[in-house]
Amino acid sequence: MSPEPQPISILQARFPQHLLGSHRYRGQETVVVRREGLREIARFLKDDPALAFDFLLDLCGADYLKFGRSLTSAPTLATPSPLPYFMKPKPTTEIWERLVLNDEYRFEVVYHLYSSPHNHRLRLKVPLTSADPVVPSVTEYWKAANWFEREVWDMFGITFTGHPELRRILLYEEFKGHPLRKDYPVSKRQPLIGPMI
Amino acid sequence: MATPVTETTSTASTEPHPLSGAARAVTARRAGSNETRHMFLNMGPSHPAMHGIIQLILELDGERVVNADVEIGYLHRAFEKECEGRPYNNAIPYTDRLNYVSPLINNFGYCLAVERLLEIEATERCQYIRVIMSEISRITDHLTCIGASAMELGAFTVFLYMIKAREWLWELVEAVTGARLTISYGRVGGVKADLPEGFAERTRRALQDVRKVLLECHTLLTRNRIFVDRMQGTGVISKETAINYSITGPFLRGSGVALDVRKMSPYFVYDRMQFDVPTGEHGDNYDRYLVRMEEMEQGMRIIEQALRQIPPGPLNIDLEGNVLPADIMVDEAKMGQVEGFQQAHVRLDPTLQGSTRGYHEAVNAQEKRAVLPAKEDTYGNIEGLMQHFKLIMLGHGIRPPKGEYYSAVEGANGEVGFYVISDGSERPYRVRVRPPCFTIMAALPELIIGDLVGDIIPTFGSINMIGGELDR
Numbered sequence: 001m002s003p004e005p006q007p008i009s010i011l012q013a014r015f016p017q018h019l020l021g022s023h024r025y026r027g028q029e030t031v032v033v034r035r036e037g038l039r040e041i042a043r044f045l046k047d048d049p050a051l052a053f054d055f056l057l058d059l060c061g062a063d064y065l066k067f068g069r070s071l072t073s074a075p076t077l078a079t080p081s082p083l084p085y086f087m088k089p090k091p092t093t094e095i096w097e098r099l100v101l102n103d104e105y106r107f108e109v110v111y112h113l114y115s116s117p118h119n120h121r122l123r124l125k126v127p128l129t130s131a132d133p134v135v136p137s138v139t140e141y142w143k144a145a146n147w148f149e150r151e152v153w154d155m156f157g158i159t160f161t162g163h164p165e166l167r168r169i170l171l172y173e174e175f176k177g178h179p180l181r182k183d184y185p186v187s188k189r190q191p192l193i194g195p196m197i
Numbered sequence: 198m199a200t201p202v203t204e205t206t207s208t209a210s211t212e213p214h215p216l217s218g219a220a221r222a223v224t225a226r227r228a229g230s231n232e233t234r235h236m237f238l239n240m241g242p243s244h245p246a247m248h249g250i251i252q253l254i255l256e257l258d259g260e261r262v263v264n265a266d267v268e269i270g271y272l273h274r275a276f277e278k279e280c281e282g283r284p285y286n287n288a289i290p291y292t293d294r295l296n297y298v299s300p301l302i303n304n305f306g307y308c309l310a311v312e313r314l315l316e317i318e319a320t321e322r323c324q325y326i327r328v329i330m331s332e333i334s335r336i337t338d339h340l341t342c343i344g345a346s347a348m349e350l351g352a353f354t355v356f357l358y359m360i361k362a363r364e365w366l367w368e369l370v371e372a373v374t375g376a377r378l379t380i381s382y383g384r385v386g387g388v389k390a391d392l393p394e395g396f397a398e399r400t401r402r403a404l405q406d407v408r409k410v411l412l413e414c415h416t417l418l419t420r421n422r423i424f425v426d427r428m429q430g431t432g433v434i435s436k437e438t439a440i441n442y443s444i445t446g447p448f449l450r451g452s453g454v455a456l457d458v459r460k461m462s463p464y465f466v467y468d469r470m471q472f473d474v475p476t477g478e479h480g481d482n483y484d485r486y487l488v489r490m491e492e493m494e495q496g497m498r499i500i501e502q503a504l505r506q507i508p509p510g511p512l513n514i515d516l517e518g519n520v521l522p523a524d525i526m527v528d529e530a531k532m533g534q535v536e537g538f539q540q541a542h543v544r545l546d547p548t549l550q551g552s553t554r555g556y557h558e559a560v561n562a563q564e565k566r567a568v569l570p571a572k573e574d575t576y577g578n579i580e581g582l583m584q585h586f587k588l589i590m591l592g593h594g595i596r597p598p599k600g601e602y603y604s605a606v607e608g609a610n611g612e613v614g615f616y617v618i619s620d621g622s623e624r625p626y627r628v629r630v631r632p633p634c635f636t637i638m639a640a641l642p643e644l645i646i647g648d649l650v651g652d653i654i655p656t657f658g659s660i661n662m663i664g665g666e667l668d669r
Contacts (some may be wrong), residue, residue, distance in 0.1 A: 026313050026602050055443045058603070058614055058631040068599065068620045081593075084583050087566045089598070092316060096600035112603055112614065112631070116440070116454070119461050123603065144443035147639040155277075170270035170668055179278055186282065 007031075007051055007122050015041055020127070021099035030123040032099045035135050038126055042138045045113060045122070053113040053122060056138070059148035061156035062108045064098065065130075065182040099125075106130040107158055111138070128158065137163040155180035235263055238650070242271050246349050246654050249664035253641075253653070260649045265642040272668040280628035284594040285311050288628060290381045295630060295666040297378055298341050299334035299609045301370070303666075304383030307628075309464060310604035310615040311385045314597035315567050323387045323560040324465040325507040329400075330382070331465075331606070332496040332503075333370060336407065337363045338609030338661070339447075339489045339496075346486075346658025347418060350427050355414050362410040365403045372396065385595060386568040387561030397504045404497050411493060419487070428483035432644045432656030435480060442640040446611025446633055447488045448660065452480035458607040469506065470499045485659045567595050594623030610634045610661055632666040 008022045008029055018037025023030055033041055045053040083089075100108075105127035113122045126135055137160035139145045149160045150169040157178035160166055168175065174191050177184050240253040247253075250271035256264035276295065280288040292307045293300040305327045312319065319327070344359030367377045372393050374380040382389050418424050434444075439452045449456060457474045459467040475491035477484025557571035565584050574581025587593045597619040605614045611633030618627040637660045644660075645653050 025600055026316070028603060030601075054440050055445075057443055057445075057605075057612060058616065058629070060616060060629040060631075062618060062627050062629075066620075067626060083566065083587060084580070086580055087584060087587060089566055090316065092598065094600075096598070110616070110629075112616070116456055121462075121603075121605075123601075142443065143438075143441045144636050144639060147635060168270075170273045172270070179275065186278065 007045075007053075007120055010048075010050060011041065011045075014044065023097070023099065025094055025096045028121065028123060030099075030125060032125045032127065035126045035128065039136045039138065041124070042111075042141050045124075046141045051115060051120070052117045053115045053120070055114040055116060056111060056142035056144045056148070057114045057121075058110075058112040059138075059145055059152065060110050061152040061158055061180065062110060063106060063156060063180065063182045064108065065106050067098070100127045104129045104131075107133050107156060109135050109152060109158060133158045134161060135159070136161050139163055154178070157181065233258075240653070242268075247657065248345060249662050249667070251638075251662065251664070251667075253645075255645075255650070255653075257650065260651070262645050262648055262650065262653070265645055267638055267641050269638060270668050272664040274669065276630065276669040277628055280625055282624065284623050285385055285597075285625055286595065288625065289383055290379065292383075292630075293379050293381055295632070295669065296338070296608060296610065296613070296663045297665045298663060299331075299338040300378065300380050301330045301334040301374075301382060302606060302608045302613060304381070305331060305465075306604055306606040306608070306613045307615045307617075308383040308385050309606065310602050310617040311595070311597060311625075312562075312567075313602045313604060314600050314617060314619050315385070315564070315595070317386055317562045317564040317567055319387055319465075319562050320558075320560060321466070322391075322508050323562075325503050326388055326392060326560060327383075327465050328467060328470070329500050329503045329507075330370070330373065332499045333366050333400075335609045336493045336496045337366045337370075339493050340366075342609075342658070342661040343414070343418075343486060343489055346655055347414075347424070349654050349658055350424055352418060352421070352424060355417050358410050358414055358417075362407045365406055369396070369400055369403055372399065384561065384568070386564050391556035391560045397507075400500060400504060404500065407493075408497065411490065415490065419490075425483060427652070427655050428481065428486060428659075430479075430481050430483075431648055431652040432482045432485075432659060433480050434640065434644055438640070438643060439480065442643075443636045444611065444640060445636070446608065447485060447492060448611060448637050450475065451477040451485035451488045451659075453478045458605050458612050462605065464604075464606055466503070466506075467499075470502050472496075472499050482655045482659045592623070596621060596623050605631075608633050610637070610663065610666075613666075630666070630669060632669065634660060634662050634667050638662060638667060 006029070008024075008031060011031055012019060012022065015033070015037055018034045018041060020032040020034060022032065045051050107128040107130065109126045109128065111124040113124060114120070128135060133156070135158060137145065137149055139149065139162070146164065147169060149163050150166060152158050153160065153166050154168045154171055155178055167173070171179070172193060174193050176190060177188065236257045238255045238257055240255060241247045242250040242252045252268035254266040254268065255262055274294070276291055279291055288307060289304055292303040295303045340359040340363045344356040344363070348356035370380065371377050373396065374382040374389065434452055436452045436454055439449050440454065445456065453476050455474045455476045458464070459472075460474055472495045475488050475495065477488050561568045567588075569575075569588055570581040570584050575585040576582075588595060599619060599621045601616065601618045603614055603616045605612050607613075612631065613633055614631030616627075616629040616631070617625055620626040641657070641660065644656050648656065
């Protein structure tokens with residue numbers, strides 16, 4: 001344990017109005033913030049010498065549309081039969097929760113930050129509603145966000161305001177829909193494109 | 198290069214060629230042609246010097262790159278979507294196909310994330326095996342990267358030597374996993390099978406040979422004038438820019454930042470290994486080459502330490518003196534003749550090598566809700582059969598509690614992250630891969646702008662772009 005205060009407590013002291021919650025699960029720290037405060041918090045996380053999160057290691061989206069509603073995907077099993085006595089899970093003290101009470105918040109944009117001077121990691125999550133999947137871009141603080149945000153737009157259809165050129169990156173422009181959304185049908189056919197004549 | 202030329206050839210053919218394009222443009226302007234225009238050039242998607250399908254759109258002023266754009270996604274296979282649709286262990290073959298030059302590291306990174314969600318710890322022997330296999334993969338990856346980019350600069354011999362060395366290492370991988378590329382060796386809670394007999398000795402011999410090859414290549418490349426001229430000062434990226442682009446791995450270390458996941462947040466048993474993290478200082482292709490060369494040496498150091506420290510596996514001695522082939526034992530089990538099976542160690546047939554009882558316990562966590570029983574138990578007793586059923590049949594399977602975990606391992610190109618979200622069902626709710634060469638490719642325009650077209654080749658080679666993990 002480092003003697004300096006943990007990132008979560010610093011953020012709680014500094015931005016109480018923007019924080020929706022925080023927890024520590026399996027040794028990893030997560031902070032859930034409102035999108036209104038994202039840019040301010042991002043700048044603070046990057047520039048504050050006590051935090052100095054200089055790496056945006058990863059930026060991804062997640063769609064919680066069916067979260068916890070698909071306990072089994074087997075067509076014949078509504079609930080699986082109970083586990084035999086020798087396969088019972090160990091009791092655990094750590095309980096994970098989403099920290100977002102309102103079910104309206106369907107999407108989350110997840111930022112994995114790393115601070116090389118302090119060797120800290122932090123997960124920052126921004127919940128978004130399905131009616132308004134828009135979040136400010138952080139490209140001006142971390143250039144790595146440029147391609148990552150394009151990928152999230154490509155896969156989830158989440159718009160990043162202030163992004164220099166938000167266009168598809170892995171898929172092609174004619175692709176319809178955003179495939180990592182949970183309501184995207186896996187067997188959907190897409191328009192074939194050929195050489196432009 | 199610097200040798201004096203005879204007077205007959207000196208006039209026309211020995212002009213300083215790298216700037217000839219730009220020089221020509223200048224002369225054209227002086228000669229009164231009213232405008233100079235930039236040329237657009239498409240490199241790829243299918244180009245002999247591109248190690249993958251990727252398109253570079255270049256804006257050129259003569260031979261100098263003024264602007265560049267990178268188009269990726271040609272190898273997109275919906276890895277993340279595919280993972281959501283099947284049980285946890287079934288994603289492992291897909292992870293092989295991310296970085297297909299060092300697939301073992303991906304396997305272990307994914308397994309680590311799911312293990313943390315389940316709160317299980319792999320056995321000590323398994324962790325050593327994972328370290329050894331990861332380092333072997335790292336060496337094969339670096340050999341491929343350096344060999345291929347040296348070949349593109351004309352050093353074909355180096356390529357052949359390095360691929361030969363890689364072959365020796367892949368033979369080791371094949372002996373352990375049964376495959377060379379699509380290895381699928383990791384399992385949640387362990388690995389597929391224990392190391393084969395005589396592995397330590399074979400590895401030591403292979404490493405000796407690899408060292409000789411590296412020495413030869415070192416002699417051929419490191420002070421070779423042509424190679425140095427092409428590598429030094431090209432593809433330069435500063436420390437700050439590299440960090441801002443979240444570049445990790447040897448590419449970042451070439452710019453002088455000594456960051457390595459194995460040191461900063463050790464996983465498996467890397468905290469017991471002694472190794473150095475080599476860094477460059479200029480951030481150019483040549484420094485990255487040196488970093489990779491040194492990392493191979495450090496990798497071999499780690500392998501040798503791990504082989505010395507690894508706790509012994511089960512002795513292949515039958516306690517009761519009856520050595521049975523696995524198929525005969527299975528037949529007997531079907532007839533109910535199961536007495537004494539708990540003690541009997543069986544001789545292995547090739548398909549089950551290293552995964553029978555005894556070996557199985559040594560390399561897999563004692564966690565019945567995640568790890569399949571040894572095959573003898575599946576066929577030999579009711580608990581084993583039930584356990585197998587509960588893990589395999591449709592609708593059952595491994596069920597981590599609700600939660601999320603981001604596992605970071607040091608891949609050959611940088612940090613490979615697996616972000617797994619579980620909603621308590623038997624299929625991962627979301628699997629996200631943090632591909633290390635994605636961020637480097639995002640920085641590619643900055644690397645090549647200002648350089649010559651010919652410099653793209655060594656720069657691109659030093660990125661070690663792997664289409665599988667870039668496009669997923």
